[in-house]
Amino acid sequence: MPDVAPARKVRVCLIGPSLDIVGGQSVQLQRLLVGLGESDHLEVSFLPVNPRLPGALRVLQRVKYVRTIVTSIAYGASLVRAARTNDVLHAFSASYWSYILAPLPAMLIGRLWGRATVLNYHSGEADDHLSTWKRTAVPTMRRFATRIVVPSGYLVHVFGSFGLSAEAISNSVPIEMLPYRRRKRLLPRFLSNRNLEPLYNVACTVRAFALVQRKFPDASLVIAGDGRERVALELLVSELQLSNVTFMGRVPPNGMGAHYEQADIYFNSPNIDNMPLSILEAFACGLPVVSSNAGGIPFLVTSGTNGVLVERNDHEAMAAAALHLLDEPAVALSLADAARAECESKYTWPHVQRAWESLYLSLAPAC
The missing domain is CATH 3.40.50.2000 (Glycogen Phosphorylase B;)
Structure with a gap:
């Protein structure tokens, strides 16, 4: 942890799959949202990459192809609002098209607004993703991610083989x-x-x-x-x-x-x-x-x-x-x-909490 805490709480927006989707990313996101919400140094919010449209517009999300377009528009608008009000945009990431549709827009908008961006990459398919999408994934990660965080030493090694610096913060288990x-x-x-x-x-x-x-x-x-x-x-x-x-x-x-x-x-x-x-x-x-x-x-x-x-x-x-x-x-x-x-x-929460708080606070001066 930095020796001096920031004058105000660091505002962090967690960006990832809706919490009603069962999966490893959503489980970890929920744990971070609840656990970090109790921090004395952080103010934490959540932005779903698949927002539910209100009222009659929700019907459009039931139409194939159309739902991708309207959901992406709603997600992009939410990202702009989040970039205005947060210091750090923390985007959870899977591989392939999921990377293009979810964390990449978050990192791009975050950097346009001068915010720190954390790419939190979880997929075991990283090696294939970075190999087959090396003209898009590798350069965009290098340019738009302030920090790349992965849950294991294995992914640190994979990212390093593509010239990308990543650090490991493990998943937590309650x-x-x-x-x-x-x-x-x-x-x-x-x-x-x-x-x-x-x-x-x-x-x-x-x-x-x-x-x-x-x-x-x-x-x-x-x-x-x-x-x-x-x-x-x-x-x-x-x-x-x-x-x-x-x-x-x-x-x-x-x-x-x-x-x-x-x-x-x-x-x-x-x-x-x-x-x-x-x-x-x-x-x-x-x-x-x-x-x-x-x-x-x-x-x-x-x-x-x-x-x-x-x-x-x-x-x-x-x-x-x-x-x-x-x-x-x-x-x-x-x-x-x-x-x-x-x-x-x-892998208990106190160990993981200290690592995330230290990361966010280290980014505060650049916010």
Whole structure:
């Protein structure tokens, strides 16, 4: 933290997806909005990138293509108002077109008004995004972002490989709101809670579970989440003749605690990822983690220390790891205890709060 606090509160506008959209970015945005709202040094507001139009104009947002145009116009007008009244525009970012439509206009308008801009990039697809869009993404980030912040050392490395300086401020996990249980005895009860999209490769989890169920016929798998792959995954469950597989659909963040508490092993098998909140939440709940080694996950999970990592798309290795934990509950408990301790020491709100406050206050002189 700077030695001298500013004469007035630094006004920060958080810009990102609407809070009624379930996803990692919206969850982190909500936590920042609530937590930083209690700061003595900051005045924090929120601007959705997908504003809901009032009255009869909302009908236009139901028309394909038209909704993109009218929503972008409304978003742009909101950005101009935010730039007039705030010192720092903090824009959450995903990849590809999402970057063009949401954080890029925020950074452009912010810099036109002489405001500090923070690009908070969360996507595990950063390497491909910056490679394939290097004539647009890289130069605009370099020119219009005052600071680039990412949630993991993995993305710091990715951005650095494109000549972009980024700093890491980790995601936070509200351990006081999650059910913690030391699992001295494991039952074959598995949980997956990633969106059902191709990059998260939930099919690998299903196939791993199939191998586990050969040894433990009463094993169960809860799949919380929804997406384009749901029908294909339900067909896969049927083809493999699996039992005790439950598709929960989309679960709001405040509803996930019960599912963590009821599970005994957390399965995670993405092909592309960054710093999944779900792993941190599993850590906080005392749930041993078996995951692929995609993207930034090895920056979170040290295999054999606080979880188990396997190669991407290797369902046999996932199943073998899970069976080992079931056969050796003391090993599983040791991994889970280490994960919980790491969660407490790195990813709780006080640690994250100090990092964000220090960043904003360092930008205040330029505001």
